[in-house]
Amino acid sequence: MTSKRLPSGGLIDRGTTVRFNFDGRSFTGHPGDTLASALLANGVRLVGRSFKYHRPRGIMTAGPEEPNALVELREGARREPNTKATEIELHDGLVSASQNRWPSLAFDLMSINGFAGPAISAGFYYKTFMWPKSFWEKLYEPLIRRAAGLGRAASQPDPDHYEAMHAHCDVLVVGSGAAGLAAARAAGEAGARVIICERDFVPGGGLLLSPADAAWRGDMVNALEAMPNVEILTRTNVFGYYDHNLLGAVERVSDHKAEPDQHEVRQRYRTFRAKQVVLATGASERLIAFPGNDRPGAMMAGAALTYLRRFGVVPGRNAVVFTNNDSAYETALALAEAGSGKVTLVDVRSQSALAAAMTARGIDVRLASEVAYFDGKTALVRRRGGAGGDKFVADLLCPSGGWNPNVQLASQSGAKPRWEATLASHVPGESVQAERSAGATKGIFGIGAAAYDGARAGREAAAAAGFAKAQDFALPERGPAEQPIAPFWEVKASGKSFVDLQHDVTAEDIRLAHREGFSHVEHAKRYTTHGMATDQGKLGSLVGSAILAEARGEPVEAVGVPTHRPYTMPVAFGALAGHASGAHFQPVRRTALNDWHLRNGAVMQPTGAWLRPFFYPKPGETGWEPIFREARAVRSSVGICDVSTLGKIDVQGPDAAAFLDRLYINTFSTLAVGKCRYGVMLREDGIVFDDGTTSRLAEDHFLVTTTTGNAAPVLEHMEFHAQTVWPELDVQFCSVTDQWAQVAVAGPKSRETLAAAVDGLDLSNEVFPFMGVGEGKIAGVPVRLFRISFSGELAYEIAVPSGHAETVWEAILAAGKPFGIVPYGLEAMSLMRVEKGHAAGPELNGQTTAADLGMGRMMKKSGDVIGRVLAGRPGLADPGRPRLVGIRPVDTNKRLRGGAHIVREPGSGTSMGWVSSVTQSIEHACWIGLAMVENGEALKNQRVFAVSPLHDESVEVTITSPHHVDPENLRVRA
Amino acid sequence: MPARPERMTDRYSAWRLLKESLSGNRGWKPAWRKPEPKASYDVIIVGGGGHGLATAHYLASVHGITNVAVVEKGPIGLGNGGRNTTIVRSNYGLPSNTRFYEHSLKLWEGLEQDLNYNVMMSQRGVLNLFHSDSQRDIAARRGNSMRIQGVDAELLDREAVRSVAPFIELDNPMFPIFGGLMQRRGGTARHDAVIWGFARAADRRGVDIIEHCEVTGIRREAGRVTGVETTRGFIGAKKVGVAVAGNTSRLATMAGLSLPVESHLLQAFVSEAIKPMIDGVVTFGAGHFYISQSDKGGLVFGGDLDGYNSYSQRGNLPVVEHLLGAAVSMIPALSRLRVLRQWAGIMDMTMDSSPFICKTPIDGLYFNGGWCYGGFKATPGSGWCFAHTIARNEPHAFNADLTIDRFRDGRMIDERGAGPNPWAQ
Ligand SMILES: Cc1cc2nc3c(=O)[nH]c(=O)nc-3n(C[C@H](O)[C@H](O)[C@H](O)COP(=O)(O)OP(=O)(O)OC[C@H]3O[C@@H](n4cnc5c(N)ncnc54)[C@H](O)[C@@H]3O)c2cc1C
DSSP states (O other): OOOOSSSSSSSSOTOOEEEETTTTTEEEEEOOOBBBHHHHTTTOOOEEEESOOOEEEOOOOOTTSSOOOOOSOOOOOEEEEEEEGOOBBBOOEEEEEEOSSSSSSBBBBGGGGGGGGGGGGGHHHSSSSSSSSTHIIIIIIIHHHOOOSSBOSSSSOOOEEEEEEHHHHHHHHEESHHHHHHHHHHHTTTTTOOOEOOSSSSSTOOOOOOOHHHHHHHHHHHHHHHHHTTEOOOOOEEEEEEGGGGEEEESSSTTTTOOOOOTTOSEEEEEEEEEEEEOOOOEEOOOOBBBBTTTBBBBOOHHHHHHHHHTTTEEOOSEEESSSSSHHHHHHHHHTTTTSSSSEEEESSSOOOOOHHHHHTTTTEEETEEEEEOSSEEEEEEEESSOEEEEOOOEEEEEOOOEEEEHHHHHTTTTEEEEETTTTTTEEOOOOEEEEEEEETTTOOOOHHHHHHHHHHHHHHHHTTTTTOOOOOOOOOOOOOOOOOOOOOOOOOOOBBEEETTTEHHHHHHHHHHHHOOSSHHHHHHTTTOOOSSSTTTTTHHHHHHHHHHHTTOOOHHHHHOOOSSSSOOHHHHHTTTTSSSSSSSSSEEEEHHHHHHTTEEEEEEEEEEEEEOOOTTTOOTTHHHHHHHHHHHHHHHHEOOTTTTTEEESSSSHHHHHHHHHHHHHOOOOOOTTTTEEEEOOSSSSSEHHHHHHHETEEEEEEOOOOOOHHHHHHHHHHHHIIOTSSSHHHHHHOOOTEEEEEETTTTHHHHHHHEEESOOOOOOTSSSTEEEEETTTTEEEEEEOSSSSSEEEEEEEEGGGGHHHHHHHHHHHHGGOOOOOHHHHHHHHHHHHOOOOTTTSSSSSOTTTTOOOGGGGSSSSTTTTTTHHHHHHHHTSEEEEEEEEEETTOOOOOOOEEEEESSSTTTTEEEEOOOOOOTTTSSSSSEEEEEETTTGGHHHHHHHEEGTTTTEEEEEEOOOOSSSSTOOGGGG | OOOOOOOOSSSOHHHHHHHHHHHOOOOOOOOEEEEEEEEEEEEEEESSSHHHHHHHHHHHHTTTOOEEEEEESSSSSSGGGGTSEEEEEEOOSSHHHHHHHHHHHHHHHHHHHHHOOOOOBBOOEEEEEEEHHHHHHHHHHHHHHHHHHHHOOEEEHHHHHHHTTSSSSSSSSSOOEEEEEETOEEEEEEEHHHHHHHHHHHHHHHHEOSSSOOEEEEEETEEEEEEEEEEEEEEEEEEEOOOGGGGGGHHHTTOOOOOEEEEEEEEEEEEEESOOOOOOOOEEETTEEEEEEOOOOEEEEEEEEEEEEOSOOOOOOOHHHHHHHHHHHHHHGGGSSSSEEEEEEEEEEESSSOOOOEEESSSEEEEEEETTTTTTTTTHHHHHHHEEEEEHSSSGGTTTTOOOOHHHOOOOOOOOOOOOOOOOO
């Protein structure tokens, strides 16, 4: 046990003990711990294995940049693979396990990959696994796939819930370090509505590591909490910066508990539409490449300081701190103060004004030196570039290669990062959106300086959002200037020096990529997979670029880093999905009669967004029986069907008729008031878009019906044309689909049934003929009646204000009782429509013209219509195109299948068309179908084959008229 | 006569790999050279994506035309060739498409050997799920068409879907799974490797791949193309083939052509790497979502266009919310996994969602574009057909229908019937 808890200090609740479990062993920690800090406090050093070489790894960082310490968190349905131990808040009963090792973490057989090192260097797989050809599929790839991945996904559905929340604010501050708190305070004092998001579970960022500033932090947080116009969101990581100042974030509402409380969500997806944004996301320490920089015991200097100061944990006994900048000196001091063994400070710079103070504290300072080797127990320290050197006993090695401002969000907003030589890093470039960076994000380090900069940014942001009032508040002292950093990336010594720890990418891999021509930073990244792991290259991306730059003989800034894209931290699928998933993926639409259907035993099925009754089985009925019974009732007497899902659009205005004339291939301006007409609408390219009946209710008032599926697209089509193509037309329209329920009453006894139910309308053939429209009352409810038919029988449709649908439906049922009226569902309806040969969805499939469907003659002779011009193109006017026909099997025992193809002979490689709709027919007592067949008209009465190789079936069929019943259309006019 | 280019690396072989690994991998040479442009070429291909590089490879290897340059505005392969979700399949129903994509799939099946480069073509199957009887009929029509043309397809019922993809929720109340259409020869390939493999193979035959060279104009004289203006000066050419995917409209404008193409955004995503979970490619018929798992373990997925025209290569949140909702609805176990990265590419959407590989009204100028979101699988076939069309000045039977004239003539190849509405395709 080389790491351990200090007797005092840190922001943990030492009075409370929580139990947790890692790899089957149980440990204790305190509230305020992360899993990483608690493991360290218990002396656990080995926590994971790397991706490719399966090298043993320890905890490297104290934040989202962690490449090594990934665990499977929780168990069963709540298992979360690849969870960074540094980001897990400890809670009582927490269960975690190491991953990507077999059979165990300490003894991992896959680590033999490490010995094959040079043979499996970057990109090796592109050059091999090709011989012999068949081995890739059979042997190599299965092996690669088995070795892939880190943790395991849960295999059961997630029991937790998520939700989405959308907010507007004047100033969004991202990050609650010195800069963020000051920015939020300044903007809040100015009167702006401020939201401040902090990834961590306590606000403060770097302030949490500075005991001297604890009081100021407390005051600031208290002040902000007291301001009604400021909201502080902790555990909330902003993951992306999108167009028009929209930012996305995830709030981890209950991840810090074993499971969410009742009705509590696990995470909350949030978006913020901000007038102004202040990015105060701090900076991340970067790695130095040297042999063994991945060994358990290697820990970033800043992380070591975090464990000491925030968690009261000494991460090792004998430490070597390896730096090129001043920040790590504080780590060395803190380690020395913590009173553990020997502390050595290795600085690549040849001078340091701080050296004397270190020596005075007993720290062994080695200037102009570097660490040439680390194996977890010893470190080799030598003069820069020299040979030999001194071996130190060291179980902790803390590199600090300098600090990279966290420019990810700024870059995502469109601001191209700019190279800042004095920091040897990128800082945010010129703003493209209403955004400004502050503090370390901008390269302004030190608590005092960052706070000043934050206050400035907050004031400016508030002013830009229209809040100019300024109010001073106390800020911490600004510290002395730091000594310049000496850019330093890699120790050239033999051994594996990693630039990407999780993916096992070494400095040598980067050079190999360059040697092979993958010299552009994006190519090198893809070739080596550098920066593509779950830590997103936060530690080593720039180091890789610097090594590439050296190989190319160019400055780092000429090489750059790969583009920053969402997400700044990986985001749970469930969070982004929010509540709109599973049964709530999209709103379910139910008709006004839904409850009646359920009470009466309907089998409901989804069709698009709607739930519709498919049929109403009687006890004992199976298979097609209820469908046949319902359809027979309609053909022989009367049935009633809920057709409310049809789209209904109310069109009004002096130009309503002209508007419809331009949308439909037929004419509506000539339609008499009180009549309806079937219409067909084309897309701009001449293909049929939709069909339906339109009624003229008054000179300037029409009611359009659309197919169920196209209700929204047709409305959109109308709006597009009304607004952009014909703005001169005086026409208004809106959807009334939900306002009106609609009921079909069909069958030879439908007139008698309705006559008994309807008041105020004479239904006789003379007064109310086929395609008539009228108004009346049923059970006292005013209704609209349309004499139209989909089934091919004498039929009516009745439109009822939705709230009264059931009353009217029941009244019709009562009136039809003497005739044995039955409710019928979608299946019987489609059986009858195929018998009747009406084109529907499968035929109106976006590939057919009006002529293909036998409706070519509906096109009016003159006048402009959407789709007319393009419908005249030779390819669409070609008479050889597939035409709508009927088919019937020659052997009436054979079944037909939708999706079969029509061929001359079985085995033919040329299709003449396809079968669009099939049903068992009650009139013909066999399967019948509709098909689209080339030259179909000419092939009437000929025999061809409907083949379905997918089913290994081939059925000889006769081509017929599509109208399998009543081709003369007499019944509807009866 | 310029000096013949220095031959590149030896062939990759087990022996060579061993030798290099014993000598610190120091002997590997660049996979392709970085030459200066010559004054003129027999053929210039604009666009160093998969299609442009494949065209150069087949011009050299099939037609013996090696005085060829591929000019690319950035580094090669960072357009859609390096941004796609790597799905390869030929499960198209309309013969004009089936013919072409099946030829492409056959080329994929021997690509490693042809290129001496492992592009990791992995035929683990592409499964298109359907959620209703009518969707099944549509899938059956497509599958039967494939089978009639000699392409593999199978119709799976619910139980068969369960056994090949046990992670799928079969009983979503609004989108129950009725079954799926499976093409077992479909799968995925490693997109970057395809780019690099074609680049290396073309380079080995003497093709100049000229990166960081943006075409800014297409020079014509008397109805004939004479070369291209670039950011590195004018380069003469007897023939110019354009294969720039998302930038097709821009290049067409340079040649005074207006094409029925709109540029739209398509986003894609990858999750953190997990142990094997999803074997093949699965696409959903509801909610626009498809997913596969890479050899490294990341789940790669995508869905719909963003719905507005753009060249921004970014993408916005509404599509993300919808897509992730679909993902979790279809595969509930995804919920606690994490999305690592998101990106977007510019889609060259045509008015029937099919591509074109064809001559233009300008002599010596050829266009290859309109790939919508399906051009990765076309890469070898597209290069092969484009090379044929350029070399012979006439299309091969495989791409004879893939013209721009078809829009004038009303011979659209509209697989899904979505029509001239890219946002709905
Ligand atoms: C998110 C996403 C997912 C996709 N998923 C799939 C999938 O699963 N399966 C599938 O089959 N397809 C998929 N695609 C489509 C596929 O990626 C493309 O259709 C295909 O890669 C196009 O190849 P290309 O070589 O023509 O284009 P690109 O790879 O885009 O190459 C075009 C090149 O032209 C260059 N260029 C542009 N203008 C100029 C100029 N003026 N001068 C010089 N050079 C220029 C560009 O820089 C670019 O390198 C997807 C696309 C995206 C964006």
